[in-house]
Amino acid sequence: MQKDTAGNKQSALQAKQIRKRFGSGHAAKEVIGGLSLTVADGEFVSIVGPSGSGKTTLFKIIGGLEPPTEGDIWIGGEQTTGERGHISYVPQQSALLPWRTVAGNIELSLTISGAGRQEAKQKTKEWLEKIGLHEYADDYPHVLSGGMLQRVSFLRALLAPQQLMLLDEPFGALDALTRLQMQQWLLSIWEESRRSVLLVTHSIEEALFLSDRVIVLSASPAVVLQEFVIPFERPRREALWTDIAFNEMKQHIYELLK
Amino acid sequence: MGNKKRIAWAKVWPPVAVLTALLACWQAAVAWGDIDPWLLPAPVSIVQEAIQIWPRLMEHTEATVRLMLLGFAGGSAVGFVLAALLHLIPWLRTVVYPLLVLSQNVPIVAVAPILTMLLGWGLLPKTLLVALVCFFPITIAMLSGLGNPDAQLRHYFQMIGIGKWQLFWRLELPHAIVHLFSGLKIAASYSVLSAVVAEWLGTNRGLGAFMLISSKGFQPDRVYAAVIIIVALSLMLFGLVVLAERMLIRWRPAKEVK
Numbered sequence: 001m002q003k004d005t006a007g008n009k010q011s012a013l014q015a016k017q018i019r020k021r022f023g024s025g026h027a028a029k030e031v032i033g034g035l036s037l038t039v040a041d042g043e044f045v046s047i048v049g050p051s052g053s054g055k056t057t058l059f060k061i062i063g064g065l066e067p068p069t070e071g072d073i074w075i076g077g078e079q080t081t082g083e084r085g086h087i088s089y090v091p092q093q094s095a096l097l098p099w100r101t102v103a104g105n106i107e108l109s110l111t112i113s114g115a116g117r118q119e120a121k122q123k124t125k126e127w128l129e130k131i132g133l134h135e136y137a138d139d140y141p142h143v144l145s146g147g148m149l150q151r152v153s154f155l156r157a158l159l160a161p162q163q164l165m166l167l168d169e170p171f172g173a174l175d176a177l178t179r180l181q182m183q184q185w186l187l188s189i190w191e192e193s194r195r196s197v198l199l200v201t202h203s204i205e206e207a208l209f210l211s212d213r214v215i216v217l218s219a220s221p222a223v224v225l226q227e228f229v230i231p232f233e234r235p236r237r238e239a240l241w242t243d244i245a246f247n248e249m250k251q252h253i254y255e256l257l258k
Numbered sequence: 259m260g261n262k263k264r265i266a267w268a269k270v271w272p273p274v275a276v277l278t279a280l281l282a283c284w285q286a287a288v289a290w291g292d293i294d295p296w297l298l299p300a301p302v303s304i305v306q307e308a309i310q311i312w313p314r315l316m317e318h319t320e321a322t323v324r325l326m327l328l329g330f331a332g333g334s335a336v337g338f339v340l341a342a343l344l345h346l347i348p349w350l351r352t353v354v355y356p357l358l359v360l361s362q363n364v365p366i367v368a369v370a371p372i373l374t375m376l377l378g379w380g381l382l383p384k385t386l387l388v389a390l391v392c393f394f395p396i397t398i399a400m401l402s403g404l405g406n407p408d409a410q411l412r413h414y415f416q417m418i419g420i421g422k423w424q425l426f427w428r429l430e431l432p433h434a435i436v437h438l439f440s441g442l443k444i445a446a447s448y449s450v451l452s453a454v455v456a457e458w459l460g461t462n463r464g465l466g467a468f469m470l471i472s473s474k475g476f477q478p479d480r481v482y483a484a485v486i487i488i489v490a491l492s493l494m495l496f497g498l499v500v501l502a503e504r505m506l507i508r509w510r511p512a513k514e515v516k
């Protein structure tokens with residue numbers, strides 16, 4: 001790992017001029033076309049973009065699963081391009097091991113992320129209680145509802161020692177009502193801990209409601225179309241949904257994506 | 259509880275009734291019909307004969323059980339380890355896998371004399387024969403289980419930086435256990451069958467040998483008694499595997515356990 005000499009210590013994540021091509025020759029397809037973005041320490045940033053614009057691919061590059069064709073990834077001020085283990089992650093499907101209990105799943109993820117066994121156990125117990133799921137600690141995941149599973153999945157990422165959290169459509173598989181509840185729940189927890197978050201979502205309202213900044217991507221090959229700083233004060237209230245400024249921004253982003 | 263018992267009974271009684279009726283017809287046909295008892299002994303006389311020679315019968319059964327269990331255990335262990343090796347070392351798989359499939363086209367009856375020629379008349383060549391028959395279904399079942407765990411789960415764990423070994427221990431192997439049991443069930447019934455065949459081909463101990471001697475001595479009721487014990491052994495080993503499966507795979511939702 002190489003230290004960032006430019007002194008960008010404040011950024012939890014910097015993606016610098018990322019390009020990604022799949023295939024070669026005339027079958028080559030550029031999915032990401034020179035994309036740069038940053039997430040500051042403790043900042044909540046959302047990405048919205050058309051389906052197939054390369055958002056999951058970008059996450060794979062940040063997570064070190066795919067090498068970028070060009071460009072670098074810097075996490076916490078260090079170059080980490082192609083390296084794994086620098087992020088925590090919440091996927092669209094909760095991705096819990098069916099043969100491990102709820103607590104067992106969280107503990108395993110924490111130890112993989114580098115936490116000590118004892119610490120993982122203790123944190124898991126403490127936080128399951130905090131989010132009111134301690135009754136399910138020793139149950140297998142198939143007992144839980146979709147919303148509960150996603151809470152566990154989020155908790156697993158939140159408790160990991162990594163500073164940066166990537167969330168890829170975490171509420172995409174939930175019904176509208178559960179989704180609203182989950183957004184509020186996530187905010188209430190996040191506002192306590194202020195981890196650095198990069199969230200991919202298809203819902204413009206969700207992005208506006210949760211984020212400090214919203215990044216709008218173009219269709220593939222993806223580049224940043226525009227960035228919006230979201231000025232609403234925290235803690236965010238439900239009343240925001242009917243706010244005029246909120247809806248103007250929503251309209252604006254919607255036009256961009258059309 | 260009572261309800262559960264009633265359901266189990268409802269499942270059990272129809273085949274039992276049919277079997278009883280069949281046995282009654284058989285007995286009647288031999289008693290009043292025109293069937294030569296040298297060809298088809300009556301059920302009652304089979305049981306009588308079995309009781310009379312019970313100690314001898316048990317001696318042979320013991321020999322067969324030992325051979326079957328040794329072969330089954332050895333074959334399963336080899337099948338398990340081989341599958342893990344082939345999975346973890348891709349080049350080994352490309353070399354060995356086709357040979358494995360090819361080896362299954364060699365009939366066991368043809369291998370037995372070769373093994374006897376090489377290793378003599380002891381327990382070793384017969385155990386090897388049983389193991390040879392048993393390992394294959396286990397290797398195949400395990401390999402398919404190791405190769406296709408849930409793509410979402412794999413993606414999640416790779417994103418949080420799991421290593422190759424951890425991925426094997428935490429995801430691929432537990433996932434393969436379900437498949438392993440379908441292989442074990444096949445191997446269980448193969449092991450009894452191949453143990454009997456091995457005893458046909460060279461020994462004077464075991465149910466296979468006993469059957470051969472009895473049939474040469476025109477004692478069909480003894481042959482039938484041996485066959486019944488062989489069937490019982492096969493069912494018992496199968497039952498043991500199913501029991502082990504139930505105990506090991508408790509995490510499955512109830513409706514998936516047949």
Ligand SMILES: Nc1ncnc2c1ncn2[C@@H]1O[C@H](COP(=O)(O)OP(=O)(O)OP(=O)(O)O)[C@@H](O)[C@H]1O
Pocket residue numbers: 022023031050051052053054055056057058220
């Ligand atoms: N390994 C690969 N090889 C070739 N093409 C790929 C590969 N992975 C992704 N792609 C292509 O890259 C494009 C972007 O895919 P990606 O999954 O990143 O989009 P996305 O923005 O996450 O879409 P969605 O919003 O639907 O989740 C798609 O056209 C896809 O077919």
Ligand SMILES: [Mg+2]
Pocket residue numbers: 055056057
């Ligand atoms: Mg995606």
